Amino acid sequence: MKTGQIRQLLAGFYDVVTDDGKIYRTRARGNFRKKGISPLVGDIVDFQDDNQDEGYILAVHKRTNSLVRPPVANIDLAIMVTAAVEPDFSDNLLDRQLVAVEEMRIKPIIYFTKTDLLSAEQFLKLEAIASGYRAIGYPTFIPKEAFSVESLTALSSEFTGNLSVFMGQTGAGKSTLLNHILPELALATGEISQALNRGKHTTRMVGLHEINGGLVADTPGFSSYEVFNMPAQELTQFFPEFWQASEACRFRGCVHINEPGCVVKAKVDSGEFMKTRYNNYCDFYNLIINQKPDYRKIKKVKK
Numbered sequence: 001m002k003t004g005q006i007r008q009l010l011a012g013f014y015d016v017v018t019d020d021g022k023i024y025r026t027r028a029r030g031n032f033r034k035k036g037i038s039p040l041v042g043d044i045v046d047f048q049d050d051n052q053d054e055g056y057i058l059a060v061h062k063r064t065n066s067l068v069r070p071p072v073a074n075i076d077l078a079i080m081v082t083a084a085v086e087p088d089f090s091d092n093l094l095d096r097q098l099v100a101v102e103e104m105r106i107k108p109i110i111y112f113t114k115t116d117l118l119s120a121e122q123f124l125k126l127e128a129i130a131s132g133y134r135a136i137g138y139p140t141f142i143p144k145e146a147f148s149v150e151s152l153t154a155l156s157s158e159f160t161g162n163l164s165v166f167m168g169q170t171g172a173g174k175s176t177l178l179n180h181i182l183p184e185l186a187l188a189t190g191e192i193s194q195a196l197n198r199g200k201h202t203t204r205m206v207g208l209h210e211i212n213g214g215l216v217a218d219t220p221g222f223s224s225y226e227v228f229n230m231p232a233q234e235l236t237q238f239f240p241e242f243w244q245a246s247e248a249c250r251f252r253g254c255v256h257i258n259e260p261g262c263v264v265k266a267k268v269d270s271g272e273f274m275k276t277r278y279n280n281y282c283d284f285y286n287l288i289i290n291q292k293p294d295y296r297k298i299k300k301v302k303k
Ligand SMILES: Nc1nc2c(ncn2[C@@H]2O[C@H](COP(=O)(O)OP(=O)(O)OP(=O)(O)O)[C@@H](O)[C@H]2O)c(=O)[nH]1
Pocket: 113, 114, 115, 116, 117, 146, 147, 168, 169, 170, 171, 172, 173, 174, 175, 176, 177, 188, 189, 190, 191, 220
């Protein structure tokens, strides 16, 4: 028996790479389907390779996390591709996306695209926002020149030792950026992709590519930001700067809304914390409180 990582899924075959860099073509045994487990790219698996041509996956190791789009497991890092304009930057959407990846225990980094379309004044404004996010601890990239060697090198330096996925809103520029990072991919972008996909379904498979001592998924991702899957009291944990400061709040379990002696609110008032982050936090908090229960989860009771 051997152990390795699934690096590519292709027409029912999983390509597994072992520590010594060898690639094994494997299939998943039928019993996986019965158990409702389907191995994902990024999974660490045990497999046997008695057969010369193809091995069999025997077991999938416990995952730290997994995404549906793209279907990848054990993600360390998400590059949150964020358009400065077209579509306009929304701090509310970015904070939502950050909560979503924090919840999955994925480290986010922020990468602003389309900065070339900004006036000097708009660029300065966005730079101030970027330094706000850097102060929280999120690496944040705001390239002066789109796709310059410097900006791509700086981004690539984050890949080392991580399994990374590019994520973000439609039209943010994920595919365009990935094409610069992985030129051999030639992902269809923007209008071209729509024209090409009409009536023709190319089933592109997910793969992980080695860059700078890390792995990068070649298919960009999306996440559902509509629903928050946590109780409102836990939201603060996914705003790292609030969570860290909340130790000093007067009340244990302070949610930083109406409590006296709240350090988070004090730091927002003094300008140490971003006001936009706090406003979005309150917005999400209220959304959770007013979220309808998920009726699909309630089992039907036979009469
Ligand atoms: N000016 C400018 N245009 C960009 C930049 N990045 C992307 N674009 C353009 O923005 C449009 C959308 O880019 P895509 O890379 O297709 O965006 P995406 O995030 O992959 O979009 P979906 O596939 O819909 O999720 C394309 O027309 C790109 O050429 C940039 O840095 N500057």
